[in-house]
Amino acid sequence: MGSPPQPEEGDIRFNGNDVELFNGTAWVPHEELPDDQTPPDMRGDDDGDDPDAHLPFTG
Amino acid sequence: MSTPAEPQPGAPDPDPVLADLRASVTDMRATARWMTAAAAAVGALVLAGGPLVVVKDLDDAGDVVTAAGGMLLAVVGVVWVVWRTGDVLAPRTATLDDLGSPELDGLRALIDRSPADFYGPTASTPAGLRRERRLRLTVAARLEALLAREDDPARARILTHEAAVARRNALLIQRLQHRLLAWVHAWHVRRSLRRARRDTLLASLLVLAGAVLYVTAPLDAKAEPTVVYVCGAAPAAPPKAVHLKEDPCVR
Numbered sequence: 001m002g003s004p005p006q007p008e009e010g011d012i013r014f015n016g017n018d019v020e021l022f023n024g025t026a027w028v029p030h031e032e033l034p035d036d037q038t039p040p041d042m043r044g045d046d047d048g049d050d051p052d053a054h055l056p057f058t059g
Numbered sequence: 060m061s062t063p064a065e066p067q068p069g070a071p072d073p074d075p076v077l078a079d080l081r082a083s084v085t086d087m088r089a090t091a092r093w094m095t096a097a098a099a100a101v102g103a104l105v106l107a108g109g110p111l112v113v114v115k116d117l118d119d120a121g122d123v124v125t126a127a128g129g130m131l132l133a134v135v136g137v138v139w140v141v142w143r144t145g146d147v148l149a150p151r152t153a154t155l156d157d158l159g160s161p162e163l164d165g166l167r168a169l170i171d172r173s174p175a176d177f178y179g180p181t182a183s184t185p186a187g188l189r190r191e192r193r194l195r196l197t198v199a200a201r202l203e204a205l206l207a208r209e210d211d212p213a214r215a216r217i218l219t220h221e222a223a224v225a226r227r228n229a230l231l232i233q234r235l236q237h238r239l240l241a242w243v244h245a246w247h248v249r250r251s252l253r254r255a256r257r258d259t260l261l262a263s264l265l266v267l268a269g270a271v272l273y274v275t276a277p278l279d280a281k282a283e284p285t286v287v288y289v290c291g292a293a294p295a296a297p298p299k300a301v302h303l304k305e306d307p308c309v310r
Contacts, residue, residue: 009193009194010200012205021194023194024190030221032224033179034180037177037179039076040169
């Protein structure tokens with residue numbers, strides 16, 4: 001009896017009602033990646049506000 | 060119990076970070092265009108105005124050579140500015156491998172301060188990001204294939220949900236890749252613009268030196284003309300332009 005084939009990267013399996021994927025080294029739960037990246041702002045705009053629109057002084 | 064409806068795949072929302080990066084490149088190129096226009100105006104002034112100002116005052120070959128040299132210097136300065144700012148405007152390619160080049164040291168330092176904001180939660184290098192994208196696309200494709208073959212309604216519901224998650228994950232990684240490419244591109248353009256600004260400052264000194272040279276070309280000291288008097292029988296009247304203390308023909 002031969003050994004089960006080695007999983008490939010991206011393989012999917014059910015573990016009960018949970019889905020797992022093989023990431024190349026181990027089986028890990030298939031979860032949604034957090035979309036919370038906040039890279040620096042290169043342009044320096046603040047929603048297009050005109051910096052001269054709100055002057056610190058009146059008159 | 061029914062699962063909530065999964066969001067249908069459609070056109071992804073436009074990425075504000077990507078739009079920002081592209082707008083910054085547009086701004087930088089607009090700056091370069093203004094610099095080129097200013098250099099061209101100076102060049103036109105030098106070539107058209109210079110000769111009109113000084114040509115009538117050029118007395119000898121030395122004046123002409125000096126004026127020509129000054130104009131040439133000024134033109135070289137203008138050409139230098141146009142050449143350098145043209146580098147900012149020229150289209151360029153950007154790849155993730157460019158991150159390894161010395162030119163992007165500043166961008167690498169920026170990324171190293173918060174790598175997760177550039178590479179996402181699972182990758183830490185451009186190669187890792189590529190690999191993550193391949194993984195997520197493969198997972199999404201295999202889940203879709205499993206869903207297409209699944210007969211059990213309960214597992215089909217689970218697979219429907221997981222397939223939607225896989226699609227969102229793949230889109231996220233793809234978006235991070237596009238952002239990183241846009242960062243590489245914008246950094247290249249930023250570097251070109253800084254170099255163009257530095258060279259414009261140096262070239263303006265050259266233009267100024269050339270302008271001073273050709274404006275002052277006719278102002279060199281001229282040698283006094285030699286006047287020869289021919290004394291005849293009667294004393295000759297001295298030339299009007301010559302003021303003598305004594306009559307040169309008087310013996």
